[in-house]
Amino acid sequence: MLEHIPTKEDILAAHERIKPYIHRTQVFSSHWFDDRVGKPCVFKGEHLQKTGAFKARGAMNAVLVNAEIAQGKGFITHSSGNHGAALAWAAAQIGESAYIIMPENAPKTKVAAVRQYGGNITFCAPTLEARETTAAEVQSQTGALLVHPYNNYDIIAGQSTATLELLEEHPGLRTLYLPVGGGGLLSGAALANHYFGNAKVVGCEPNASGDAYQSFQSGHWVPAQNHHTIAEGLKTSLGDKTFEIITNYVDEIMMVSEEEMKEAWKFAVGRLKQLVEPSAAAGLAVALKHKGEGPAGIILCGGNMDLDPWS
Amino acid sequence: MLEHIPTKEDILAAHERIKPYIHRTQVFSSHWFDDRVGKPCVFKGEHLQKTGAFKARGAMNAVLVNAEIAQGKGFITHSSGNHGAALAWAAAQIGESAYIIMPENAPKTKVAAVRQYGGNITFCAPTLEARETTAAEVQSQTGALLVHPYNNYDIIAGQSTATLELLEEHPGLRTLYLPVGGGGLLSGAALANHYFGNAKVVGCEPNASGDAYQSFQSGHWVPAQNHHTIAEGLKTSLGDKTFEIITNYVDEIMMVSEEEMKEAWKFAVGRLKQLVEPSAAAGLAVALKHKGEGPAGIILCGGNMDLDPWS
Numbered sequence: 001m002l003e004h005i006p007t008k009e010d011i012l013a014a015h016e017r018i019k020p021y022i023h024r025t026q027v028f029s030s031h032w033f034d035d036r037v038g039k040p041c042v043f044k045g046e047h048l049q050k051t052g053a054f055k056a057r058g059a060m061n062a063v064l065v066n067a068e069i070a071q072g073k074g075f076i077t078h079s080s081g082n083h084g085a086a087l088a089w090a091a092a093q094i095g096e097s098a099y100i101i102m103p104e105n106a107p108k109t110k111v112a113a114v115r116q117y118g119g120n121i122t123f124c125a126p127t128l129e130a131r132e133t134t135a136a137e138v139q140s141q142t143g144a145l146l147v148h149p150y151n152n153y154d155i156i157a158g159q160s161t162a163t164l165e166l167l168e169e170h171p172g173l174r175t176l177y178l179p180v181g182g183g184g185l186l187s188g189a190a191l192a193n194h195y196f197g198n199a200k201v202v203g204c205e206p207n208a209s210g211d212a213y214q215s216f217q218s219g220h221w222v223p224a225q226n227h228h229t230i231a232e233g234l235k236t237s238l239g240d241k242t243f244e245i246i247t248n249y250v251d252e253i254m255m256v257s258e259e260e261m262k263e264a265w266k267f268a269v270g271r272l273k274q275l276v277e278p279s280a281a282a283g284l285a286v287a288l289k290h291k292g293e294g295p296a297g298i299i300l301c302g303g304n305m306d307l308d309p310w311s
Numbered sequence: 312m313l314e315h316i317p318t319k320e321d322i323l324a325a326h327e328r329i330k331p332y333i334h335r336t337q338v339f340s341s342h343w344f345d346d347r348v349g350k351p352c353v354f355k356g357e358h359l360q361k362t363g364a365f366k367a368r369g370a371m372n373a374v375l376v377n378a379e380i381a382q383g384k385g386f387i388t389h390s391s392g393n394h395g396a397a398l399a400w401a402a403a404q405i406g407e408s409a410y411i412i413m414p415e416n417a418p419k420t421k422v423a424a425v426r427q428y429g430g431n432i433t434f435c436a437p438t439l440e441a442r443e444t445t446a447a448e449v450q451s452q453t454g455a456l457l458v459h460p461y462n463n464y465d466i467i468a469g470q471s472t473a474t475l476e477l478l479e480e481h482p483g484l485r486t487l488y489l490p491v492g493g494g495g496l497l498s499g500a501a502l503a504n505h506y507f508g509n510a511k512v513v514g515c516e517p518n519a520s521g522d523a524y525q526s527f528q529s530g531h532w533v534p535a536q537n538h539h540t541i542a543e544g545l546k547t548s549l550g551d552k553t554f555e556i557i558t559n560y561v562d563e564i565m566m567v568s569e570e571e572m573k574e575a576w577k578f579a580v581g582r583l584k585q586l587v588e589p590s591a592a593a594g595l596a597v598a599l600k601h602k603g604e605g606p607a608g609i610i611l612c613g614g615n616m617d618l619d620p621w622s
Contacts, residue, residue: 047584109581230621262621270420273358273586273614303584307620310541310573 001066002153005245006160006188008195014157015164018060021093025049025162027169032271037287039294042173044166047276047303051113054162054185054301055086055149061158062147063090069145074098076144078131081110081233082302083149088119099144101135103127109306150184151239160188166297167197175200175292179282179301180212180253181234183242189299190249199297203246203253204286206231206261212238213253216246230258230265233279233302256285264288268300277305312377313464316556317471317499319506325468326475329371332404336360336473338480343582348598350605353484355477358587358614362424365473365496365612366397366460372469373458374401380456385409387455389442392421392544393613394460399430410455412446414438420617461495462550471499477608478508486511486603490593490612491523491564492545494553500610501560510608514557514564515597517542517572523549524564527557541569541576544590544613567596575599579611588616 002010025045034040046054063075074097077087084100091098100119102111103126114121124134139146148155162185167173176193180186180203190201205212208229214222215238224237238246246253256264264284268276276284280300287298313321336356345351357365374386385408388398395411402409411430413422414437425432435445450457459466473496478484487504491497491514501512516523519540525533526549535548549557557564567575575595579587587595591611598609 045584052584266619269586269618273356273363275580275584275586305620307580307618308577309616309618 002157004153006153006157006191010157011160011164011192011195014061015161017064018057018158018161021050021060022056023049024165027166030272033267039296041287041294041296041298042166042170043272044162044297044299045274046162047274047280047300051082051086051089051117052302052304053082053086054159054299055082056089057161058155058158058184059083059086059090059147060093062152062154063087063094063096065154066145067094067096070096073143073145075147076135076139076142077101077147077149078135079149082304084119085110085113085117087147088114088117092118097144099138099142101131101138103131107306109304113304148239150182151241153241155184156188156191156241156245158188159184160192162299163189163192164196166299167192170295170297171197173197173199173295173297175202175294175296177202177204177283177287177290177296177298179204179231179234179279181279182236183212183238183246185299185301186250187242187245190245194249200251200292201249202286202290202292203250204282205253205255206234206282207255207257209235210255212246213255215243216250216253219247230261230278231282233277234282254286254290256282260285260289274300275303275305275307276300277302313468315464317464317468317502321468322471322475322503322506325372326472328375329368329469329472332361332371333367334360335476338477341582344578350607352598352605352607352609353477353481354583355473355608355610356585357473358585358591358611362393362397362400362428363613363615364393364397365470365610366393367400368472369466369469369495370394370397370401370458371404373463373465374398374405374407376465377456378405381407384454384456386458387446387450387453388412388458388460389446390460393615395430396421396424396428398458399425399428403429408455410449410453412442412449414442418617420615424615459550461493462552464552466495467499467502467552467556469499470495471503473610474500474503475507477610478503481606481608482508484508484510484606484608486513486605486607488513488515488594488598488601488607488609490515490542490545490590492590493547494523494549494557496610496612497561498553498556501556505560511562511603512560513597513601513603514561515593516564516566517545517593518566518568520546521566523557524566526554527561527564530558541572541589542593544588545593565597565601567593571596571600585611586614586618587611588613
């Protein structure tokens with residue numbers, strides 16, 4: 001288990017470790033988008049990653065690093081989002097159990113995804129307190145190892161590999177756009193860029209959940225307010241580990257409105273024909289208005305959302 | 312202008328002709344889908360084609376073949392669907408005008424697509440009669456060349472190139488699934504398979520618009536009934552040219568319900584993270600229940616549909 005900010009070697013080792021399990025996701029571009037923003041851009045399709053999100057990278061790395069400690073007891077987390085499904089999937093890859101604590105009101109597809117990967121679900125009241133109490137109970141019964149969704153260096157090292165791959169293929173990128181919720185993807189990207197790239201790193205956050213922006217600007221950790229945003233995955237507060245890395249290695253955090261994210265989402269779906277989740281649209285929306293240098297790279301972080309045009 | 316059923320050489324020539332303009336679209340697969348159907352399948356992503364549909368192939372071929380005849384006068388069609396946008400796009404590639412007759416109630420995105428490619432739109436009442444009358448008027452004013460959406464051998468030769476590419480990359484395919492509306496894609500695929508492949512060719516049609524099925528079974532051309540289906544692109548009747556080719560070179564036509572198409576669409580969006588239009592889901596839906604031999608190939612014909620989860 002990593003006890004320090006991942007080094008260059010830690011990131012390369014994480015990549016080698018998870019390579020046999022994850023997809024090296026496709027990188028593509030759009031003339032229309034390039035024309036709109038006036039610079040060449042590349043999109044890395046982590047919505048095409050195992051479990052439909054970059055979260056598979058961090059979860060797989062954490063599971064492999066901690067396989068011996070968790071042997072026969074499994075892994076546990078209380079994320080209701082993509083991390084829950086990713087941890088269930090990752091644990092299953094090495095034949096271990098995963099215990100996922102989910103709020104009773106979690107979307108059906110998220111519950112179905114965890115089940116599909118063989119995760120053991122315990123439902124609880126939809127409060128942070130209930131989640132933590134329930135997780136502690138299940139943990140004491142099972143001895144499973146808690147894997148935090150982002151405030152964990154093994155997770156951060158795993159997430160950094162998305163940006164590592166992008167920089168391997170496009171070493172000349174001058175700007176990188178990444179959505180920020182808990183900060184696992186952004187801090188991993190900032191480290192990968194620090195060691196292997198030369199881009200400005202821009203975190204992308206909804207106005208409705210501007211805690212990372214406020215934390216970054218003030219230099220003091222600010223918790224997320226529970227405001228509504230279509231980018232559900234970005235409502236989380238930073239952790240102390242991700243906050244520290246972001247403070248030191250990220251260049252800027254820019255916020256976007258709900259309307260800007262919706263427009264960006266419609267671009268992804270209408271032009272790229274790629275189903276991304278609204279959190280990924282936050283990165284696209286910032287890229288559409290930010291005056292950063294090109295070429296730019298945008299990580300489409302995930303593609304898990306409910307869509308039923310005929311309901 | 313081709314006056315006969317495209318030969319092997321006609322198809323190869325069409326492919327060479329349009330190659331500089333079109334995308335050689337990506338072919339991909341899904342373990343989940345293979346497990347569901349019990350055989351290996353490949354998907355050809357024509358939703359990623361120029362203009363978001365395979366229609367760009369036929370339109371580009373027809374425009375290039377007839378460039379001299381239409382020089383300075385342009386091209387005209389009265390398709391309200393993907394063919395209208397494709398013809399506008401194709402004409403613009405060689406600097407010619409395109410006149411697109413559209414019903415007043417055409418979806419806004421279809422109108423926007425035609426405009427975006429520089430097409431000149433004339434609106435008319437939403438009846439076949441009004442379309443034909445209006446087209447005749449505009450044609451007499453402009454001298455533009457009428458390019459039928461499917462009952463045209465240059466169009467059919469162009470559409471056949473999607474299957475040609477798929478068979479070049481996967482020569483061992485044993486079954487091919489293609490949606491059928493007017494029959495341009497299906498008849499082109501059947502010819503490409505006849506010359507270059509060795510698969511059973513299966514046309515895929517909504518129950519609500521079973522005219523191709525009825526025509527194929529009875530051996531007599533049956534017109535489409537105007538029943539509602541989510542697969543708008545497949546409501547059209549066969550033409551005499553496509554009917555003849557389908558009768559001679561297609562192995563089977565199978566129908567699917569609206570529910571089966573919705574389920575297949577949700578698979579494409581939820582699992583593949585690819586936005587396809589409901590017409591493409593007809594092919595997937597047949598592939599999900601048909602007992603054809605593997606490996607199978609499925610052409611995802613297009614990706615143009617309105618989606619607004621927040622409206």
